[in-house]
Amino acid sequence: xxxxxxxxxxxxxxxxxxxxxxxxxxxxxxxxxxxxxxxxxxxxxxxxxxxxxxxxxxxxxxxxxxxxxxxxxxxxxxxxxxxxxxxxxxxxxxx
Ligand SMILES: [Zn+2]
Numbered sequence: 372x373x374x375x376x377x378x379x380x381x382x383x384x385x386x387x388x389x390x391x392x393x394x395x396x397x398x399x400x401x402x403x404x405x406x407x408x409x410x411x412x413x414x415x416x417x418x419x420x421x422x423x424x425x426x427x428x429x430x431x432x433x434x435x436x437x438x439x440x441x442x443x444x445x446x447x448x449x450x451x452x453x454x455x456x457x458x459x460x461x462x463x464x465x466x
Contacts, residue, residue: 377421383449389436391441406436
């Protein structure tokens, strides 16, 4: 179970954000945003620290395009199914 930025970074996870602004804020009609971007894990770990819980990343982010705080964050393990190569016993890949 990965719970912190440091662990996710060790596992080469990638992080994507998506803006949830649907343009329905207040009475004013704004254009929908739905901004998407991949964030840089190294920068996040550097600025938030290795012990920062990944469950709380979203509440610290803002959409760079519209400035809203309703941001959804998705973590994606690498294509090797998130297996940490250093934790895999020798010969495991040969099976
Ligand atoms: Zn936005």
